[in-house]
Structures are given as structure tokens and as C-alpha cells.
Amino acid sequence: MDSFKYDELVQKALISVVKEVLETASANGLPGNHHFYIKFRTDHPKVVIPSFLREKHPEEVMIVIQYQFWDLKVSSEGFGVKLSFNGIQESLTIPFSALTAFVDPSVKFALQFTPSLEDDLSPEKPKKKCDGDDDDGKIISFDSFKKK
DSSP states (O other): OOSOOHHHHHHHHHHHHHHHHHHHHHHHOOOTTOOEEEEEETTSTTOBOOHHHHHHOSSEEEEEESSSEEEEEEOSSEEEEEEEETTEEEEEEEEGGGEEEEEEGGGTEEEEOOOOTGGGSOTTSOOOOOTTOOSSSOOOOOGGGSOO
């Protein structure tokens, strides 16, 4: 080992926050005015979403977990939830490695992630770089979520 991989350690720590919050919401519902905006890469190989959603949002989408969500289940790898689209319940499965942002606007809390598409691609596939990634991938910016 030549050095510590601080960026990976921070990602793991931030994911653990999201995991714990989602587990609590799954078990107890959302307290008070809490609700979540969750952005994730739709092109991540382990994301399972309806085809119409992937067609409309081929790279990234934001979902809202607030009033109409069902069967929120959390695992060590990610979470599943049913959401309503045009009055129809649809199942989504989202690995934590696909997350790009987690926001709870009720308390002005936001996390931003660098999704790890590369970890889930086979060696013969080209590695994709996400729009907005920094060259070194080590900067975590919260500026886009601050209220002005």
C-alpha cells in the first residue's frame, strides 16, 4: 500500500449515513417533514428501473421519497422501493454505488457522491467518466444544494 485512499474511505462513510437513514425510514416511516431527493446513475449496470424511465433519463435521474413510496427495503449493497409513475406503482432497485446525491431539504442536508461505474464493468468494457467529475475525483461539493 503506497497511500491511504481517502476518497474511497469518505465515500464509504457517506454511504453508511444514507443506508442508516433509509433503514430508519423503512422501519418507522419519515418523521415530521423529512423527505429525500435521491439522484443516481441510470446507466449503472446494477440499477433496475422501468424502461420508460431509463429512456427518458439515460444517464441520471432524481427520485423523491416523500408521500407515495412503498416497500422501501435496504441491503448492504443498495435499496429497493416502489414509486408511483403516472398512477402506476413501479419497482426500482438502486445500488449505493450508483448514487450521485442524497438530499433532505427539510433540514438542508445534502451529500454528493462519485458513482463507481468502473467497479461494476468488466475489464473489456471501456470505463465511463461521469459528467462533472473532477480529474482527480477527490472533490466533494455541496454548493449546488445550498439555498441562496
